[in-house]
Amino acid sequence: MRQRGQSLVELGAGLLVIIPMILVILDMAVLVIAVQTNDNACREAARIAASGDPSSATIRAESVVARANTTAHGIVSNFRLVKVDLAPPGVVGQVAALQPYGGTITGTVTVSTEVDVRPFVVQWVYSGGAPLTFLSRQSFPFTYVVPNTATPN
Secondary structure, three states: OHHHHHHHHHHHHHHHHHHHHHHHHHHHHHHHHHHHHHHHHHHHHHHHHOOOOHHHHHHHHHHHHHHHHHHOOOOEEEEEEEEEEEEOOOHHHHHHHOOOOOEEEEEEEEEEEEEEEOOOOHHHHHHOOOOEEEEEEEEEEEEEEEOOOOOOO
16 A cells, blocks of 8 residues: 555655746647747738839738738737838839839848747747747849830830
8 A cells, every 4th residue: 555655645745846837849830830830921021012003012922911910820920011121212112213113122021920828838938928920031022014104105
């Protein structure tokens, strides 16, 4: 009988160590998945923002982030578009200046996104219950050809 009691005490002590370790490993896996998902969404938003008229780059990036929010469920949620930067500054003005004869504009689109993550255990240790927020920033080059809309006389 004494042997059985000792085994139960050892099992209880072992579980007190193993269960928190398993929960922390699961939390770290959730964090890695969240960061990768945010990086992928940000990269896709930058790529889509760079494909077309620079004046509507923000609208295209917002649509990618909205799609990421509809496909993500549970622990990883609340993707946000933080910023869309066009370089060089004044690219939208260059598009207007090239009309109606058209021309080529080149530059870079930089998109920043954030995601909130609510893991099981780690959030209570690091942030007191608030979600952990991760930021991603991706840049993508673009070349846009302003169409020639001039009519010949």
